[in-house]
């Protein structure tokens with residue numbers, strides 16, 4: 110086994126960390142990275158993490174030379190340039206912008222879902238804002254609709270940056286917002302997700318139950 114040369118600051122529940130882990134598996138680089146778990150919430154930061162990423166967010170990746178990369182999009186781009194296989198982020202042309210835009214939409218689902226989690230779990234009950242929660246759920250709904258109607262063929266063609274990000278977003282919805290019951294309204298996405306969930310990279314990075 111190769112000695113890990115990089116350190117990934119992580120939490121096993123973070124879907125943004127999961128994106129990085131999936132890409133590491135898919136590109137045969139998992140053994141290059143050791144995991145350092147950090148305990149944090151937006152209101153209880155980790156001093157260790159803050160010393161590496163002043164924004165206090167995971168994932169952060171410390172490289173062999175001590176430099177630290179963040180956020181997940183930057184880390185994915187970096188790691189995708191460190192293997193010899195077919196890139197998972199198209200390097201140029203229309204495909205690059207299309208797939209990065211799809212990945213950004215899947216990241217927006219994640220931002221909304223993580224925000225909902227904080228609002229409904231961390232924020233004191235008397236301060237919660239139902240309209241804000243409803244607006245996040247609508248954002249997720251519109252985004253899933255777009256994937257269902259316009260992207261199934263592309264998603265099925267390659268497990269790349271867009272597919273990885275969406276798979277992690279759907280996994281997170283199942284983990285933290287099962288009440289959204291998205292499969293009922295998006296059957297093609299449900300079938301696609303059932304298939305990609307079998308990939309070793311997805312199985313190895315499942316959030317804790």
Ligand code: BEZ
Pocket residue numbers: 120122123124223226285
């Ligand atoms: C969660 O527990 O849902 C979570 C943890 C870390 C980052 C984002 C979400």
